Amino acid sequence: MSKVLLKIDGKEVEAEEGMTVLETAQDEGIGIPTLCHHKKLEPYGACRICTVEAEKNGRSKLVVSCVYPVEKDLEVTTRSEKIDRVRRTILELLLSHAPDSDQLRKLAEEYGANKDRFEKEPSFCIHCGLCVRYCAEVKGKFAVGFINRGSRREINFIPELAATECWNCKECFPLCPTSALQAAYMFTEAQISETPVFEADSK
Amino acid sequence: MDIEKVDQIIDKHNSEASSLIQVLLEIQSENRWLPRQILERISEKLEVPLSRIQHIATFYKAFSLIPKGRHEVHICMGTACHVRGAQNVLTAVEDYTGIKPGETDLDLKFSLETVNCLGCCALGPVMEVDGQIHGKISPAETADALKKYE
Numbered sequence: 001m002s003k004v005l006l007k008i009d010g011k012e013v014e015a016e017e018g019m020t021v022l023e024t025a026q027d028e029g030i031g032i033p034t035l036c037h038h039k040k041l042e043p044y045g046a047c048r049i050c051t052v053e054a055e056k057n058g059r060s061k062l063v064v065s066c067v068y069p070v071e072k073d074l075e076v077t078t079r080s081e082k083i084d085r086v087r088r089t090i091l092e093l094l095l096s097h098a099p100d101s102d103q104l105r106k107l108a109e110e111y112g113a114n115k116d117r118f119e120k121e122p123s124f125c126i127h128c129g130l131c132v133r134y135c136a137e138v139k140g141k142f143a144v145g146f147i148n149r150g151s152r153r154e155i156n157f158i159p160e161l162a163a164t165e166c167w168n169c170k171e172c173f174p175l176c177p178t179s180a181l182q183a184a185y186m187f188t189e190a191q192i193s194e195t196p197v198f199e200a201d202s203k
Numbered sequence: 204m205d206i207e208k209v210d211q212i213i214d215k216h217n218s219e220a221s222s223l224i225q226v227l228l229e230i231q232s233e234n235r236w237l238p239r240q241i242l243e244r245i246s247e248k249l250e251v252p253l254s255r256i257q258h259i260a261t262f263y264k265a266f267s268l269i270p271k272g273r274h275e276v277h278i279c280m281g282t283a284c285h286v287r288g289a290q291n292v293l294t295a296v297e298d299y300t301g302i303k304p305g306e307t308d309l310d311l312k313f314s315l316e317t318v319n320c321l322g323c324c325a326l327g328p329v330m331e332v333d334g335q336i337h338g339k340i341s342p343a344e345t346a347d348a349l350k351k352y353e
Contacts, residue, residue: 136252145254147261158253 020075021065032078033066033087033107033175035094036128037090041137043067046128047094051086053077062086084111092117094126098178101126105124125155125180131172141165144172144184155181157188181183204234209241213248227266235271251310272307272314274352276300277331281320284327288342292328293317295342296345312352333341 002017008025010021021045025032035047045067052065055075057080062083065076077083091113095104099115099122108115127146131157135144146153157166166185173182204220212229216222226245237260245318246253278293298305300313307314321329326338330345337348 132254136254141255142252145252145258147257149262156254156257158257158352 001080003074004070004139006070006072006076008076009078015070017070021052021063021068021070021074024070025052025065025076025078030078033110033194034066034125035103036130037066038130038175039135041130041133044129044133047126048090049087049094051090053080053083054177059190082179087111088113096121097126098122098124101178110131122182123154123180124178126178127153130177131155131181132173134172139165139169139171141169144181155184157185159188162188204230204238204240206240206244208233209244210248218248220251223249223251223256224263227256227260228333229323231266235273236267236269239268239297246314270307270311272311274313274333276313276315277318277321278304278315279319279321279329279331280317281324281327281329283324284320284329287327289328291342292330292345295345296330296349299346313349 005056006013006015006024008021008028008030011028011030013024013028015027022034022037024031032050032052034050036044037050043066043164045064046179049063050065051062053060053076055065055077056071056073060077065078082113087107088111091104091108091111092115095101095113095115096118097106098104099120105115107113113121129146131144132146135141141161142158143165144155144157146203147156148154162185170185173185176182206254208332209230212226212233214224223245223322226249227237230245234241242256242260243253245251246256258324260268276296278289280289280293280298285293293304300308300315302308302313302315304315304317316330321331322334323336326336328340329345330337330340330348332349332352337344
């Protein structure tokens with residue numbers, strides 16, 4: 001693996017080729033806020049809160065640092081007026097889904113995001129995919145997954161799997177930046193105990 | 204649809220996980236919907252987690268996880284059909300079949316959907332049944348047209 005030299009916030013740093021900007025910054029102790037990032041999981045780029053400005057050959061663009069690989073001579077800025085504005089809007093949008101999330105509220109305070117800017121639509125889930133990916137990549141159980149798409153996308157436990165696998169695991173619970181995951185699980189659990197298993201008529 | 208038929212379709216695709224969508228499409232066209240038991244069977248045979256199959260089956264509109272009628276009725280609500288009275292056609296069809304868009308009647312005879320444009324605006328208002336176009340249809344004619352389907 002060859003080394004790549006780049007600048008983050010004016011500081012010369014060295015990174016392995018193939019590393020992402022976020023990983024490099026974290027190794028250097030430079031803080032970039034994240035919501036959907038987890039060191040055990042593959043980068044996903046769902047929440048966009050880790051957006052930074054990357055400049056190369058005099059051109060700068062906004063990139064998502066958790067999925068952006070390091071490049072030679074890249075100049076990264078992790079905090080500026082422009083970046084703050086982008087993060088603020090992302091937070092305001094996420095807050096319309098999960099207004100009570102502690103993690104979001106803390107970030108909102110830091111970036112001055114107005115939690116009431118957009119009409120509330122509390123689905124609680126911000127689609128970070130942490131639970132889904134953790135269950136698949138780390139546990140290999142696939143007990144929780146996404147269903148539907150677009151604005152109707154949500155997380156969904158497979159009741160049969162949840163009944164056998166989740167009870168003793170629940171490792172995804174603390175990962176959730178909101179309370180959506182636990183709510184979905186409780187709902188599944190209630191369904192398992194209260195309703196008979198749906199037997200589909202196959203003909 | 205019995206499980207042997209499902210297995211046949213899966214075998215035709217050599218039980219390859221990459222053929223998941225093809226398998227689902229074939230079962231959908233044979234059976235008109237994807238029952239949970241069949242999804243479980245596919246999951247087992249293709250070694251694809253059920254949560255991933257659900258993800259895909261709910262993502263594409265071509266798949267249905269609820270039973271569908273023998274005849275699919277599409278009412279065009281596009282701009283051209285709209286100005287020529289598509290809403291009245293829809294109401295007439297709703298009255299005849301007793302179902303709303305997105306629903307299927309109890310005899311599994313009709314499934315009703317609205318669509319945004321069928322691409323034959325000159326024929327508006329348009330009702331499509333099982334791929335067959337009924338153009339320039341008046342609300343009164345819909346019942347006659349639907350009577351032919353068993």
